[in-house]
Amino acid sequence: MESRGVALAMQGYGLAAGEPANTEDAVRWLHLAQSGDVAAFEALLRIHEIRVARTALRLLANRQDAQDAAQDVFLRLHRNLRHIDSAGNLSGWLYRVTVNVCHDMLRRRKNVESLDDSRFSLESSTEADLEREQQRRMVVEAVGSLPEKERAALTLRDLEGLSTREVAGILGSSEATVRSQISAARVKIRKMLRCRL
């Protein structure tokens, strides 16, 4: 069910889900959201929701957990809006909080293997589809089997396409540490995929 806020955001700001916004709009929405405008907050949510949800999916490898984590991240954003001083910092802030929220969830659910994924479907009918789906699941499982820090670094660098400097800023590490983590992660992924494919 679409809430009143969703309708307001769509009508008031004309933004479809995931549609990138220009910087001026993002700044305007941030200021409006900071003054309590829920529709403006929803516009911000629509800009950033894909990145947050995708990152949570890759870090948690579980659809329901990813949904809970993404909701938690945006509710935290709403509570801390006044601390965001510019729209440019918002992406970094969201990635950082997403990683932290996911790490907390992973610690809570320790030893629980949960690698179901949102796109897995038995409806894939052709042989090629099934093979593609199988390969895809192997990659998902390979990423999911990485240690927490390597998974976060690899997800942000290779799946989200951020630079090593940006990843270092988000994770609060040095660039050298991030390089070491993504190198180790890529070596493991390569080995796991070579064995299985």
Next chain:
Amino acid sequence: MSCQSFEPMIALYVEGDLPEQDVPRVEEHVATCADCRNLLEDFEASQAALKKLGAEAVDGALLTAVRAGVLAGIDNRRRLRWPWVAAATAALALLALFLAPSRRPAPEPRPVAIAPAPPQVEAAVGGAGPPVRSRRPRRRAVTARPPAPQQLVVKMLTDDPDIVIIWLVDQTGD
């Protein structure tokens, strides 16, 4: 330097993450080592598989669920906050009433009778004879009766017991 030690460097080189100063060394080695060329190709394949995963669209139903959950959470927070705000305001108002000084009017000071300067009193003058030195009436006592609400009465006694001066002052000014 063994091929094994090149592996972590090739893992970075494949995506352009290797520090610039190390790039020539890796390129020279890969150009001359078939195993490391194969390793590089392996990395390229696994990175391509990773990128494919990264490029996938996120399930729209998941995004809708996240959005609905967030907006419902914001709404709940606001609803929960108002009763607290109202309760806090009421508590503050009660506290202010309790601590504020009483606004009942203070009792008015009792009126004070002010005795005006006594008038000159002429002594009774006899017929002939030396002029009698006029005596100023000696005030023996001045009593101010408790005044009527609108009248001040001043009674003055002189040396002559037959002479009593009574002074009435109308305070209303009528």
